[in-house]
């Protein structure tokens with residue numbers, strides 16, 4: 103992935119993609135002092151760009167550092183980079199990390215670096231295919247207690263258990279893994295939030311120890327617009343057999359129906375999943391049409 107053409111924005115400059123390198127003693131690499139975002143551009147416009155860049159700032163604050171570019175500067179850099187890359191449907195990855203000036207757990211003087219990369223990612227969307235649903239494993243690792251990790255930050259370190267869990271799930275033929283939280287409650291997938299349907303009502307876990315996703319909040323809003331009741335509460339795994347539908351939400355996942363969790367609980371993607379899947383795609387695209395004018 104480091105040999106693509108095009109440009110990457112790094113510390114205020116647009117540089118060739120292949121030259122966007124860091125030193126092997128980078129603090130962010132050794133101690134995971136890095137925060138990042140995952141965004142999508144639809145029709146040449148990044149959906150909820152400012153919210154993502156604000157969250158990058160907030161994540162950095164949880165980690166005890168400040169992103170040295172304002173949200174407005176990051177927005178402008180992203181818009182310019184998207185134009186330079188020439189993509190209309192793309193994935194956007196900003197990241198901020200502590201540099202390599204000092205080595206050790208403490209790295210107060212290390213420069214905070216920031217980069218933005220954008221790569222092409224078509225918003226391929228075949229509703230019939232998506233509605234078959236994906237199968238999830240049940241992860242062994244749990245989302246940590248907020249007293250154990252900055253669980254509200256989109257911090258690189260928190261993805262360590264996500265990669266382990268996703269790899270373990272993939273090795274068993276599952277698409278992804280469902281993670282419980284430190285109390286044993288249903289939490290989220292390795293890169294997406296989760297919703298369930300019961301008797302026409304949406305149920306989703308309280309995001310008190312994991313990301314309250316931007317897509318999650320968007321889908322709650324879309325559901326309410328449709329008059330669908332949304333209940334945010336603690337959900338125990340024992341309850342899963344009582345739900346008819348299940349889907350994941352995330353900037354990358356969009357709305358992805360789930361057909362099975364842990365080989366134990368099954369769901370049939372239905373009306374509500376389909377409605378919200380379509381409403382979400384409508385929500386991300388009209389903004390793009392406006393931007394293109």
Ligand code: PMP
Pocket residue numbers: 140290291292293294295312313314315316317318351352353354
């Ligand atoms: N949880 C995790 C662990 C994630 O990586 C993501 C993707 N950023 C989400 C939830 C969903 O967040 P969003 O809708 O803001 O992309």
